Amino acid sequence: MMGRLSLRARATVLGTVVFAVLLTLGSVLLVSTLESRMTATSDQLSRSRVGDLLTLARRGALPATLRNVDENGVAQVVLADGTVVAASPNVMGAPAVAALHPGARAETSTFPAPDDTETETYRFWYASGPSPAGTVTVYAGNSLETVSEASRALRWALGVGVPVVVALLGVAIWLVLGRVIGRLDRIRAEVDRISEENLDARVAGDGVPDEVGRLAATMNAMLERLDTAARRQRDFVADVSHDLQSPLAAQRVALEVALTTPDTVDTVRLRDEVLGATADMERLVGDLLVIASMDASTGPAAVLMDLDSVVLEEAARARVGGAVEVDTSAVSAAPAYADPGDVRRIARNLLENALAHAGSRIELSVEVADVGSGPWAELLIADDGAGVAAEHRDRIFDRFYRADTARPRHGSGLGLSIARELAERNGGTLDLVVTQPGATFRLKLPGSPTAA
DSSP, rough: GGGGGGGHHHHHHHHHHHHHHHHHHHHHHHHHHHHHHHHHHHHHHHHHHHHHHHHHHHHHHOBOOSOOTTTTTEEEEEEETTOOEEEOGTTTOOOSSOOOOOSSEEEEEEEEEEEETTEEEEEEEEEEEOOSSSOOEEEEEHHHHHHHHHHHHHHHHHHHHHHHHHHHHHHHHHHHHHHHHHOOOOOHHHHTTTTOOOOTTTOOOOOSSSHHHHHHHHHHHHHHHHHHHHHHHHHHHHHHHHHHHHHHHHHHHHHHHHHHHHGOOHHHHHHHHHHHHHHHHHHHHHHHHHHHHHHHOOOOOEEEEHHHHHHHHHHHHHTTTSSSSEEEEEOOEEEEEEEEHHHHEEEEEEEEHHHHHHHSEEEEEEEEEEETTTEEEEEEEEEOOOOOGGGTTTTTTTTTTSOSSSSSSOOOOOOHHHHHHHHHHOOOOOEEEEEEEHHHHEEEESSTTTTO
């Protein structure tokens, strides 16, 4: 049944029922406490009166009429033969309320006693003691009707007040939840209207800095991230399409020229153009596969490895062709805790970037840097090229970003981006160290599992 109700109705019913149960239990406890306190007060008064009357009886100073008794009280002093020797005004002339013979220790009991024209139930305290006329028994009590009347009045008030309070609370819960759920529903409706075509739309909050307001802010932050991711995806697809189109177009033009004028074709040049374009496409596809594997991977397979060995192997590979000098004299032993495949890819991408921009020389250095968290392996790759202009330094690690669009493109524009993502995936960092002329990139990797 509750499952078919709305959240607002379920919360209202649940809150009202819980509050009603708590109020009912509190009311029962209140009535019980009132009766207990009133009875205890009455008992204390009756016991005190019994003691006072026994003292007067022992001294022979007991008056016939006991006037120090309130209108709800009864007091009698009775001889052993049942003769009433003293009584309060409301039972003056009435027979003894009881024929009990207690000891000197006060006892209590409940039984009826006359009160003017009617008989009521009293809670008596009584005790016996000596007097000049003989042993007397003193009875002092208070009507239980007083306690009953107070209890009935409180029950009636609670019986009327509790349902009214519960009803008012239910209405208040319903109204408050209606306002809150209404605000949530507006947020839901606004988010529901947002699609891939208008990810730049945002939820219009009402400016109230509460949980619902924070939810609206969180939704806007999420939409901002989705919008950014969508823009990056569109840019990514556009860049990939452009970078694939360029070598394909170059091959097409070269082949069409060869087909149109086969007698004048320079086959060596045609071969070089087609192979170069194919190499560009192969490099781009390889970079895209690396990005896809990074996005799908759960994490690197980190082991303790020698960073210097990987750097020396990649440096030897970079020397093929001999156009740029690669200096490895500053490479020293440095263990790193990382994925060997990732480290090799980082070193290769950094060296390819340096080869593309160096004038005549690249310097490599590897060393161990000890910081507070443990040893770290550090690789520096410096080239003597034109360096990186200040306006490009913050973006050179973005995917497909090329700092110099005026000169021929070197690579896909993914190398540095992949290198940084791989470094961060292994718990390290990759930064540009500003130098002039040239540029220096610094790779730092944890040297042990505890440093990561």
